[in-house]
Amino acid sequence: MNSSIDFIGDIHGHYDELVALLGKLGYKESNGAYRYPGGERTVVFLGDYIDRGSQVRETVNLVRAMRDAGSAVALMGNHEFNALSFWHENGVGGHRLQAIPGGFLREHTFNKVAIHVKTVEAYRGRKAEFMEVLDFFKTLPFFLETETFRAQHASFDLKGAQVLKEKKILSFTDGDFDDLIARANDKHKEYDDSLYYPINLFLKGPEIDLPAGVTFRDGEGVHRKRARLRWWIDPKKMNLRDLSFQPGVELPPCDVPADVRNGDYYGENERPDFFGHYWLTGIPSLIRDNVCCLDFSVAGYRGDGRLAAYRFDGEQKLDSSKFVWVEAK
Numbered sequence: 001m002n003s004s005i006d007f008i009g010d011i012h013g014h015y016d017e018l019v020a021l022l023g024k025l026g027y028k029e030s031n032g033a034y035r036y037p038g039g040e041r042t043v044v045f046l047g048d049y050i051d052r053g054s055q056v057r058e059t060v061n062l063v064r065a066m067r068d069a070g071s072a073v074a075l076m077g078n079h080e081f082n083a084l085s086f087w088h089e090n091g092v093g094g095h096r097l098q099a100i101p102g103g104f105l106r107e108h109t110f111n112k113v114a115i116h117v118k119t120v121e122a123y124r125g126r127k128a129e130f131m132e133v134l135d136f137f138k139t140l141p142f143f144l145e146t147e148t149f150r151a152q153h154a155s156f157d158l159k160g161a162q163v164l165k166e167k168k169i170l171s172f173t174d175g176d177f178d179d180l181i182a183r184a185n186d187k188h189k190e191y192d193d194s195l196y197y198p199i200n201l202f203l204k205g206p207e208i209d210l211p212a213g214v215t216f217r218d219g220e221g222v223h224r225k226r227a228r229l230r231w232w233i234d235p236k237k238m239n240l241r242d243l244s245f246q247p248g249v250e251l252p253p254c255d256v257p258a259d260v261r262n263g264d265y266y267g268e269n270e271r272p273d274f275f276g277h278y279w280l281t282g283i284p285s286l287i288r289d290n291v292c293c294l295d296f297s298v299a300g301y302r303g304d305g306r307l308a309a310y311r312f313d314g315e316q317k318l319d320s321s322k323f324v325w326v327e328a329k
């Protein structure tokens with residue numbers, strides 16, 4: 001892989017914007033896949049290809065064609081992980097998780113069905129193709145690490161990366177799938193070899209239970225009792241307001257539990273890290289010179305989001321002028 005990389009954030013079925021962004025970045029379609037002329041640059045897709053938008057199938061086909069052609073690396077997002085879990089019967093392969101109610105590893109509740117419905121609709125009448133797409137999702141790595149950068153869908157956890165590298169589990173194809181997907185959903189350590197924490201940190205990031213009586217509504221109106229955390233700042237002297245990372249929501253400045261205050265974080269001297277997942281709004285800008293979130297809410301319900309990329313050339317201090325984006329249609 002060359003070191004000239006274009007990182008692209010959450011697409012969520014917004015194919016037209018993806019095509020426009022690739023065009024703006026200079027990629028051209030040839031032999032069925034978008035490629036950079038001369039193969040001089042590579043795309044790294046940061047996950048969340050499906051759900052929400054109306055062109056899920058087109059998006060998946062484009063991402064997959066680039067991955068197969070070697071002009072892109074596609075990472076796994078929490079929506080791809082959720083889809084694999086949603087369609088996987090609990091107990092298949094002998095790993096039944098008691099803590100998960102219902103017949104599948106993701107409960108088929110109203111909110112979880114509602115968020116996935118655009119994907120199912122996109123493959124209506126094409127079930128065999130959808131099953132093949134799930135097989136493609138199994139191959140998507142949880143994170144990517146080179147000498148010059150790191151990338152994942154949500155948060156980079158240095159210890160988690162060590163654990164997964166030692167176990168040689170970088171995607172759901174590195175072992176028996178029924179076993180790995182059960183372990184990835186084993187939140188309460190029903191088995192000794194749970195993979196819940198490393199995998200969920202990469203795909204969903206760290207979250208904290210809110211104090212009794214504190215809740216907020218997310219962009220889709222769902223009441224939340226947990227908040228996402230800024231995993232790149234030293235939590236030692238921070239309160240809930242400082243640490244929470246829920247754009248558009250201000251939480252009270254309560255104390256956070258000791259295990260959160262004493263937790264690990266991604267330091268200022270680490271190599272640049274690229275991710276999506278967090279529903280940022282406005283004009284793309286850097287969080288820090290080694291922390292770059294590329295989810296600018298192209299699928300946001302207000303319709304004023306952007307699909308964003310960062311043009312990376314190996315620099316160890318990132319530069320705000322290297323964002324490229326297109327407006328949501």
Ligand SMILES: [Mn+2]
Pocket residue numbers: 010048077078079153276277278
């Ligand atoms: Mn996400």
